[in-house]
Amino acid sequence: MPSEQILHVLYIVAIIAEAMTAALAAGRRSMDWVGVAMLGSITALGGGSVRDVLLGRHPLTWIEHPSYLLITSGAALATVFLARYMYHLRRLFLFLDAVGLVVFTVIGCNIASGLGMPYVIVIASGMISGCVGGVLRDILCTEVPLLFRAELYATVSILAGALYIGCQHAGVPHALAMGIAMLAGLALRLLALRYGWSMPKFIYTENLH
Template identity: 40%
Template sequence: MFGGLATVLDLFGVCVFAVTGALVASRKQMDVFGFALLATVTGIGGGTFRDLVLGRVPVFWVDDPAYLAICVATAVVVFFTAHIPESRFRVLLWFDAVGLSVACVIGANVGLSVGVSPFVAVVMGVITGTCGGIARDLLGGESPLILRKEIYVTAALIGAAIFVGLLRIGATTPVAAGAGFLSCLVIRSLALKYGWSLPTYRPRPGRTPQEVEDLQ
């Protein structure tokens, strides 16, 4: 649907996610092979799971090894430069927000390109944006960002939904993609800056035996 632009954006998103994987490796003081592993898993993990769910064979990086090359190259660069930023975790969070915003649009677009329903396409956007990060955090022994209080999955969901929704009402692809990307990025950025979160479950005391008896 994007044509060549889709490939460029997809490669960019993979590169950004690969940076976050390599940054986690730097926090854990891994060797260069650990950097490459986490960068690759993060960069292509979400898209791999998406393609497997959609039955796309071969998955995107098997068909185009440039994705793997970008992940490995990114890992090597970060291996020699990760010491530069003062707070690698903050850098990780902001890179992850950009990667999430790109991936939710690309994933939804891939879903639409294979003919799934708009709802499923939105889910594919969320999967593409979040699954690589989950694998990264689990392998790196970090608390998954998806489980943090700040809004995360919701941002990807809104970005993918806006992209698909605008296409459905006749918007051009660049406009829909830009709106989806910006909406996800703005929501995630504000959540990071101000600690926005959705309401959480709060435990409540159970009924007393007398209250249960009164209900019978």
């Protein structure tokens, strides 16, 4: 099974996992079923959409593959009925969420790289793909984005992107470079979750005005 296909399968698993965890966030805000389907889809597909809009790259993934929209809506709606079992599977979902982060990151890096973008933009593209979906979810739930406050989420994305570029620069074959970046990012994210690692916080209480 070639690496492209593995990445595609992981992508589908990742958008399902993102849509389902977003559906739980929708449930915490007592959204209705349509809201659940929309928040799930926006969370799962929003990072890639913002990336493509910023890069001026059309058509967007879900416009080219409308089935993705059906998959994410369906996964979010299924969550309404599966929610009672998900608490017991929360480790699985945290794991799948971490898989989603590194898969989205590597796909985002690939896309910017394929457009001949410089390294800074390749890493930014990976981070936008990996992280912006969750930012949109938090804004729509009127919460300060978790990404800005907690855990090594964005950091994992940046480091995975940098490692991916570094491997390619060092002549590592493309598929192997993707695998190394994803496994290292996944390991770091899981360790951060396990041991509660986080970036230092900046706390400021003055008002400039």
